[in-house]
Amino acid sequence: MSATLSQHVDNWYALFHVQLMRLALRWGYGDDESRDLVQQFFLDLLQKNLEPGTIDNPQAYLTSAFSRRLIDHYRSARVQKKREVLQPGNTYEPSVLESLVQVQSNEELMAAIRAAYKRLPARCRRVIQLKYYEGLTTEQIAERTGLHTRTVYNNLYEGIKAMRAELHKTHPRLKFAAVFSLLPLL
Incomplete structure (x- = not known):
């Protein structure tokens, strides 16, 4: 050089x-x-x-x-x-079922989910209950509760958003799909 x-x-x-x-x-x-x-x-x-x-x-x-x-x-x-x-095996992403089992065994997390759900407004809790545990459509929820379909949708959105935000603070790697399957156990 x-x-x-x-x-x-x-x-x-x-x-x-x-x-x-x-x-x-x-x-x-x-x-x-x-x-x-x-x-x-x-x-x-x-x-x-x-x-x-x-x-x-x-x-x-x-x-x-x-x-x-x-x-x-x-x-x-x-x-x-x-x-x-x-390359298989390089990164392992647990399935929703594995996440569910792990979440159920974690009492601290169960308490956090329970608290987040209970802090939701009554409307949001009711709409989430009807949607995810009774399997009703948005229109059926509107008929049963007397709310407009848009109100039902907004309550679902706000409830999910609030729970996701609160749980993300303490458990950022949590798969949110597992949370909905746990709510009936709370």
Whole structure:
């Protein structure tokens, strides 16, 4: 590596690293990852047998080369993600049934679900009960309770949203589908 190449790369880094960081940020990379990509790009430039005198417009050259680097990085990350998905046993996601068994055995969680359900307004509890445990449709619930169908829908939505938010605070990995199957046990 000649001293002139090193000097040129240092000069280019001083002039253009902010612009390349912005380019990486526009591509959706985070601050730290963008910084790492730019630094690695300039380190790789030092490794190349580049003739700095042959580059007429360093800004255009660096921008194009860095854009190609970002494309290559994106493609390799996408391929890596596909490999991880295709490899069985790498990540284990329990089924809803397994989550249900685990939830039932956790008394603290059962108490949290019970408390979240009891804190719901009476209308929301009633509508959730009719929908998920008696299997009624929104229209049937409206007929039985005398509420408008839109009100029934809104009460369901608000009840589910409130329970999900409250339980997410204490148990962020909980599968919410398991919660509805547990409510009759409470």
